[in-house]
Amino acid sequence: xENKTHYIVALVEDKPGVMQRVSGLLSRRNFNIKSISVxxxxxxxxxxxxxxxxxxxxxLEQVIKQLNKLIEVVKVLGIEKDESVIRELVLIxxxxxxxxxxxxxxxxxxxxxxxxxxxxxxxxxxxxxxxxSKINAFxxxxxxxxxxxxxxxxxxxxxxxxxxxxxxxK
Numbered sequence: 001x002e003n004k005t006h007y008i009v010a011l012v013e014d015k016p017g018v019m020q021r022v023s024g025l026l027s028r029r030n031f032n033i034k035s036i037s038v039x040x041x042x043x044x045x046x047x048x049x050x051x052x053x054x055x056x057x058x059x060l061e062q063v064i065k066q067l068n069k070l071i072e073v074v075k076v077l078g079i080e081k082d083e084s085v086i087r088e089l090v091l092i093x094x095x096x097x098x099x100x101x102x103x104x105x106x107x108x109x110x111x112x113x114x115x116x117x118x119x120x121x122x123x124x125x126x127x128x129x130x131x132x133s134k135i136n137a138f139x140x141x142x143x144x145x146x147x148x149x150x151x152x153x154x155x156x157x158x159x160x161x162x163x164x165x166x167x168x169x170k
Contacts, residue, residue, distance in 0.1 A: 005034070006060050007079040007086070007157050009165045010049040011041065013072040021070055022049060029063050031055040035088075035154030043167060046074060052155045074167050079157055089129045089153040092139060095146030097122045105145060112138045123148055 012018045019038060026033055032054040041048045053060070060078060067076045096102040102124065109116060109126045112134065118125035128138050132155070139150060159165060 003032075003054050003056060005081075006053045006055065006057075007081060007084070007155070008051045008053060008060075008064065008067075009077050009079055009157060010051070010067055010073055011043075011075040011165065011167055012047050012049055012070075013074065014040070014045050014047045015072055018047070018070075018072045019049070021072070022051075022067065025066055025070070026051070026053065026063060029055070029059055029066070031059065031063060035152075037154040037156055039156075041166075046167065048165070050155060050157050075165065077165055079159060079165075083161075083163070084157050084159050086131060086155050086157045087129055088132060088135055088155050089127065090135045090139070091117070091125055091127055091149075091151045092142055092147060093123050093125050093149040094142045095122065095148055096124045101145055105142070108138070108141055114138065 010022060012022070023033060023036065034052040034054055036052070037050045038047055055063075064076050064078055067073050094105050096105050105124055105126065106116060109128070112128055112130075114126050114128040116124055117127045128135055135152070139147065
């Protein structure tokens with residue numbers, strides 16, 4: 001049986017311990033959480049958890065059923081990659097000890113539609129948003145300058161078109 005990448009969005013009550021219960025359930029089911037991000041939604045008191053998981057299709061269905069049994073979980077959906085917009089944000093601190101390195105890094109950031117968010121004497125922090133391959137390509141390009149630090153958000157996903165992940169009446 002093949003392990004594949006799955007995307008799950010869960011709308012949950014914004015309470016302490018919910019994230020721990022959700023991630024604990026997934027680890028007990030032997031799903032490898034590749035990324036997880038949490039943030040507020042358009043509804044007060046409701047958070048959106050976006051999870052990228054690695055596992056078998058049959059187990060995914062069981063995980064969704066189990067997540068729906070958690071009291072704080074309001075809604076859970078498996079999201080198909082080809083029906084969605086998937087983005088990630090990265091902050092990358094790059095060594096820019098020379099004027100030429102600084103200029104080149106700024107040019108590359110512009111090509112990748114990134115932006116410089118911090119400048120120090122010998123480094124710069126660049127912000128890039130995009131899909132995983134774009135971010136990986138930028139990080140790889142920066143390795144020759146010396147990557148000092150990388151912070152990635154994990155994937156955020158939203159369905160295309162009319163389909164929405166929302167709750168009614170709350």
